[in-house]
Amino acid sequence: MIDGSGVQVRKNVLIKIKDGFFEEIRHFPSGKMKPSTFSDLSGYTLLPALADAHVHLIMSGTADQERRKQQLNENFGQAQETISFHLKQLIAHGVLAVRDGGDKKGYTQRYKNRFMKGKGSSICLHVAGKAWHKPGRYGNFVGRALKRGTLAAGIMRECHGIDHVKIIQSGLNSLRYFGEESGPQFQLKALREGVEAASALGLKTMVHANGIVPVQIALDAGCSSIEHGFFMGMKNLLQMAEKQIFWVPTAGTMKAFAEHAGERGEERLMALRNLEHQLEQIGLARRLGVPIALGTDSGSMGVHHGSALIGELQLLLDAGFSIEEAIKCASFNNARLLGLDGKGLIAKGMRADFVAVIGSPSGLPESLGDISLVHVGERFL
Secondary structure, three states: OOOOOOOOOOOOEEEEEEOOEEEEEEEOOOOOOOOOOOOOOOOEEEEEOEEEEEEOOOOOOOOOHHHHHHHHOOOHHHHHHHHHHHHHHHHHOOEEEEEEOOOOOOHHHHHHHHHOOOOOOOOEEEOOOOEEEOOOOOOHHHEEEOOOOOHHHHHHHOOOOOOEEEEEOOOOOOOOOOOOOOOOOOOHHHHHHHHHHHHHOOOEEEEEEOOHHHHHHHHHHOOOEEEEOOOOOHHHHHHHHHHOOEEEOOOHHHHHHHHOOOOOHHHHHHHHHHHHHHHHHHHHHHHHOOOEOOOOOEOEOOOOOOOHHHHHHHHHHHOOOOHHHHHHHHOHHHHHHHOOOOOOOOOOOOEOOEEEEEOOHHHOOHHHHHEEEEEEOOEEO
């Protein structure tokens, strides 16, 4: 059993569940008589239910550019089918909570409000609705431009039905010049007021930011998490460690781009170089104590809902994390970031949400591609 706290794997464990919660977890010596009402999972590894802290549910990971354009312009009925399919993919990989980063038509928010309100669901969906960005700057496909008033006023005006606020603070990584930084979209005063407005509404802020200056402003503004964070630098990492601000690195996006670059050889090499630098930052963040939450940015080209979590976990291992630490990023850390009290750990008093994969922990994370059992509360799915 990997319990989600980051401690070493435990073997020969007996877990008692009552009324949908873990009642007792203790050592169970091999060869001891088993209780009559007993589910024998001795050939499995148990993990807490996982979460993905950064996805875009209206988009698939296809590399077909025509299909990607179609998805961005689908009507709600078509988007509904796409979102439903992606949620099933996530559950099949042990993901029972997901944080969406927004879409320009707010379809994911509309989906949640129409189909997931007041109903028992196997997966918890947190939505941003539409992200905020400056006119003429990057971010149109995930949200809307701030065309009037202040960011704070916009957030206060359009907060109904969302679970968090998504703000675009920089552009994308350059695939031509290594480490090139785009200017910040919002200056400190405007962004701080926006974060404070969200906080007054009880909403956390996820901020898309790459580069030293955009990340620094987001941190000084008091954001809840930095999304992506490529080339943010040591000083920003130190501040995140001190303030315990979450980082969602989404390193797999660069790996996926490199794999689908085709004839764009120079861009492929730059993507791999960006990935290498991001893994160095992740390793440094681990040593400094920056809380890392696993997010895949699924819906990006080559980044598929559910299965991308396996690749992102592997990249954490490549950066120096143990498998127990990596699972913590995808379970307990994500539960904290999403505000899922009572979830993310296999521990007494926590909700009995867990997954089981055949074999030992040495098969992880690849074995997450063939999950045998998913348990939610009082039942197996």
